[in-house]
Amino acid sequence: MQKLVIIGGGFAGFWSAMSAVRQARALGKCDELKISLISKDQYHSIRPRFYEADLASMRLPLIHHLTALNVGLIVGEVSSIDPDRQRIHLTGQAEGLVYDTMILSAGSTLKSLAIPGxxxxxxxxxxxxxxxxxxxxxxxxxxxxxxxxxxxxxxxxxxxxxxxxxxxxxxxxxxxxxxxxxxxxxxxxxxxxxxxxxxxxxxxxxxxxxxxxxxxxxxxxxxxxxxxxxxxxxxxxxxxxxxxxxTTGLEASPLTATLKGERDELGRLLVDRFLRVPGYDNIFAAGDAAKALVDSQHYAVMSCQHAIPQGKFAGHNAINALFGRALKPYSQPRYVTCLDLGTSNALFTIDWTRNLKLSGQPAKALKNEIVTQWIYPPADAEETIKLAVPEILAPS
Ligand SMILES: Cc1cc2nc3c(=O)[nH]c(=O)nc-3n(C[C@H](O)[C@H](O)[C@H](O)COP(=O)(O)OP(=O)(O)OC[C@H]3O[C@@H](n4cnc5c(N)ncnc54)[C@H](O)[C@@H]3O)c2cc1C
Missing domain, CATH: 3.50.50.60 (FAD/NAD(P)-binding domain)
Incomplete structure (x- = not known):
């Protein structure tokens, strides 16, 4: 039985799991594979909405999708990774968890600020x-x-x-x-x-x-x-x-430092075009923990816009790596931003020059659609799997 372990249940980790299930089914390998996802808590958190007043719908129980798809959920905090022994250690647990292939998608945290008080x-x-x-x-x-x-x-x-x-x-x-x-x-x-x-x-x-x-x-x-x-x-x-x-910026999960390999000033691990961490055949990184090229010159930014597709590529590639199939290169040439600016106001930009494309109410309507629909997985696990395709979007 091959073991794929995904660390993190955020945008990258959740979609890694969905994509891995999809690809395992496509290869007819579900019976030879155990997929597990480790998360600090039981939720898929819709982090980009945490500045809003009403937090009620911003955490989805991971168990709902994972159980339906036979993915194991381990709630616990990973303290370190031992790539030589292919083990993941969790706080308070003596036995490490063994993996054959791993996806590090432990995201980011608020950058520390060392000032009194x-x-x-x-x-x-x-x-x-x-x-x-x-x-x-x-x-x-x-x-x-x-x-x-x-x-x-x-x-x-x-x-x-x-x-x-x-x-x-x-x-x-x-x-x-x-x-x-x-x-x-x-x-x-x-x-x-x-x-x-x-x-x-x-x-x-x-x-x-x-x-x-x-x-x-x-x-x-x-x-x-x-x-x-x-x-x-x-x-x-x-x-x-x-x-x-x-709101003083984000830094990648400290778990990135437990692997060898180049990290950027935000602590993100530099990954190759398959989202693999150089130096390891069986470790992928996605989302805020990874620094991935999205086209010939730009790197992904810490965003769910990049974390979701990266998860889909990482899950697909992790399964293909386990079963000796070709990996799919990640790229994402289309880049937009949609910035909320209050009650009936927002701003939408396209491309890396961040040119203003929409503003005011039309941009706000788009922002609402993005944060209330696009970044939520469908409630039905099978519908979610259908969306877990590693696709390359064309530029706008
Ligand atoms: C207020 C706010 C507004 C934002 N607005 C936008 C926006 O408008 N558009 C946009 O694209 N992005 C936005 N972002 C950024 C976006 O939320 C992140 O880029 C995105 O969440 C990254 O996804 P991820 O899966 O890499 O990491 P995360 O979503 O951070 O998920 C990480 C996961 O790993 C788990 N984890 C972490 N460490 C461990 C550990 N040691 N052991 C076990 N589990 C662990 C966590 O519990 C979590 O499940 C915003 C962020 C914030 C905070």
Whole structure:
């Protein structure tokens, strides 16, 4: 019996499992194969939506699809990988789990920020963190947002997630306090220019929407201390606030460091065009844990846009590697971004220059469709398998 073990139940890991089942069936190898998926928790989390207020539909039980497809679910935390002995070690378990082929799709976590009081900052990186933020806002609402510090929210980090978090706040806080006008929202970044990787028209659009929502943008500012009621900046300035949310970038799972091979500045493992980790015939990496070329010159970014198709290629290739079949090269020339900018506003860009293609309500409708439909697997496991095809999308 061959053993395929997938680490991670996020976008890359989930779709790896679906694609592996599909390809095993295509090769008629299901009886010779045991597929297992290890995840820290029992859920397939819809992480890109954790900045929203209502978190109810953002975790899908992995067991639902996996059991239907005879994939084993192991809930536990992988502590290390021993590629020489083909073993995966889990925290608190003496026996390692043996694999013949492995897919590392353990994703990423919020980059650490070593400043005093960082534990007082909220984030939206995980379901638990997003829930903690929600509870905190709820507590402030119960006190009636009675102090100016309770009415001031500072978001540290003006990247994609920071923009989505801060532009969601007017509606989110408004729901608690009937659009109380004296909320103060600050988006703070140490860079000189926000959204610098966007085209000038997209950047201008973002700036206009921030201004229209009365969101203060503080650039070239660095947070040096966080307290429960105050944020201090390197400039010496301090802001009275009870809510600091940090969106300071992601870094790949530390498990990437347990394998040899080149890693980038985000900790991602450089993979070959089959998503294999160089130096190992039987280890693939996908999603935020991998640095994969999507065309002749661009690397995938940490996104579910890339993690989902990479999962489909990794699952397919892992099965083919196990049974001596040809591997399929991954590529994904089409690249878009869809940035939420509040209640009825978003921005949609195409290609790597991030040119503005859609904005306002049409872009918001597209964003809603992406985050409520496209990134969710069908509820039916067999329907999901039909979508688990390693396909190369043509450029837009
Ligand atoms: C607020 C926010 C907004 C975002 N918005 C967008 C967006 O609009 N568009 C977009 O494309 N992307 C967006 N992203 C990025 C996107 O969510 C990630 O790129 C995507 O989740 C990566 O998928 P993944 O499967 O590689 O990793 P993850 O989704 O992080 O999944 C990793 C999995 O591995 C498991 N795991 C991790 N470590 C271990 C371990 N040691 N042992 C066992 N299991 C482990 C986790 O439990 C999880 O199941 C956003 C992210 C955030 C946080």
């Amino acid at each position: 960082i534990e007082h900052a909220f984030n939206v990186d995980t379901f638990h963190a997003a829930t903690a933020l929600d509870r905190h806002l709820h507590r402030l609402a119960i006190t009636g947002f009675s102090t100016s510090a309770s009415r001031t929210v500072v978001v540290i980090g003006g990247g994609f997630t920071g923009l989505e978090v801060v532009t969601a706040l007017p509606q989110r806080l408004g729901a608690y306090a009937l659009n109380r006008p004296d909320f103060r929202l600050i988006l703070l970044d140490r860079c000189a220019k926000l959204a610098s990787n966007y085209s000038p028209d997209a950047r201008q659009y973002i700036a206009d929407q921030l201004a229209a929502a009365n969101i203060e943008v503080w650039v070239k500012q660095e947070a040096v201390r966080i307290e429960t009621d105050r944020l201090t900046l390197k400039s010496g300035h301090s802001i009275a606030t009870e809510t600091v949310i940090r």
